[in-house]
Amino acid sequence: MATPGVSEETLATFRKNFSSDTKNVLAQNVCRKTDLWEVCLQQEVVQGSKHVYNTKVAEVKPMTNQKSSGRCWIFACLNMMRIPFMKQYSIEDFEFSQTYLFFWDKLERSNYLLDVYIECAKKGEQASGRLLSHLLHNPSEDGGQWDMLVNLIEKYGVIPKNHMHDAQSSENSRRIGCLLNTKHREFCMSLLKMVNSGCSDEEIQKRKKEMLEEIYRLVSVSLGSPPESITWEYYEGKDKVYKKVGPISPLEFYRQHVKPYASVDDKVCIVNDPRPENHYDKLYTVHCLNNMTAGVPVLYINKPASVLKELAAKTLKEGKAVWFGCDVGKYFHGKKGLLDTKLLDFNLVFGFNANGLDKANRLVYGESLMTHAMLLTAVNIEDDKTKTWRVENSWGDDNGDKGYLSMSDDWFSEYVYEVVIDKKFLSEETLALLKQEPVVLPAWDPMGALARL
Known part of the structure; x- marks a missing residue:
């Protein structure tokens, strides 16, 4: 019977060739104690x-x-938007709230995926199939694409960071991601069963709304609740002149005070x-x-x-x-x-x-x-x-x-x-x-x- 795995003759050749080259020995000495x-x-x-x-x-x-989150796409967008915005309002130091968009992405993406699970079930997709296996691998993914930013900002607007600061779960999103993944997989199973058992669309949508409320509660507890209106106060220019905007909704703040200089659509x-x-x-x-x-x-x-x-x-x-x-x-x-x-x-x-x-x-x-x-x-x-x-x-x-x-x-x-x-x-x-x-x-x-x- 042949020896399993790599043969002894092959290994002997590898050892000889490796040790005969002194550069390999030097590299080994260095790399064992140093980052490659x-x-x-x-x-x-x-x-x-x-x-x-x-x-x-x-x-x-x-x-x-x-920090320890996958929000780079949100940060890059808001960093881009703040350059012309800060120039327009003559302010020296400013951030938009990344957690504000992060909150709405978690909720809206969950709603979107719940709809996708229902549609997949109606088309006969199985949880073990490639599509649902892919979607359920990490449904709470922090990351995003540009057009996803357009969706969020055009619907919910933006706000200054001091109106919704980072939370522990936005700076370190692993825990909230684990919980969201758990709920998504559970919800997907329930929705597939409801469709396959012949439940009406009304019954399915009622259950879906209950699921989404659970996700809303999880995200709100973890990240805080986004404000419905803000009042932005700031100092303008070198003379530090006090200015005030609001009360105003986040969407109107974007439309009136940001979009004219930094539109995303x-x-x-x-x-x-x-x-x-x-x-x-x-x-x-x-x-x-x-x-x-x-x-x-x-x-x-x-x-x-x-x-x-x-x-x-x-x-x-x-x-x-x-x-x-x-x-x-x-x-x-x-x-x-x-x-x-x-x-x-x-x-x-x-x-x-x-x-x-x-x-x-x-x-x-x-x-x-x-x-x-x-x-x-x-x-x-x-x-x-x-x-x-x-x-x-x-x-x-x-x-x-x-x-x-x-x-x-x-x-x-x-x-x-x-x-x-x-x-x-x-x-x-x-x-x-x-x-x-x-x-x-x-x-x-x-x-x-x-x-x-």
């Missing part, structure tokens, strides 16, 4: 990075911190999905990807990476920051605040290339997808070519340049998946693509990934 990325770090890349840019938008304070999500079957200049959506029943659908226009760069640079030249989604964990050094494909030399330490897949195949084989949303605030442009980008993150001011990151242009090409661009910067031909019937990608497609880190 620190050993692979290319110092010339670190030393060559400079946080100086020739095209830059105004940057404001404070640097935000999402006049933008389009442009993605780079280079998989051969997903053609450029086509409109895409993802099955069962939304956070609001009957809300704005999540839509993408697919373009080459060069177009995403061109549009982002054009927006920055106009003094506007750019919301974008990327795979932040690749070739990234958090403390130094660097995103660069040349940052880590795995061949030097391990003797192999760790970048054997191109961008399309990284999507196909599960090696990469969008994980994080941040803000582009500056770019270096030389000879009409983009070189390096400045990124406002939402992880506090301890890393990088007081919280800002430096991103190489090659890293943008490889790991940026989407940018959000004002319609005014798009050609008529591109805007016409929004009138297409979107290609529907399956719910588990990597382009349905949510910014969640």
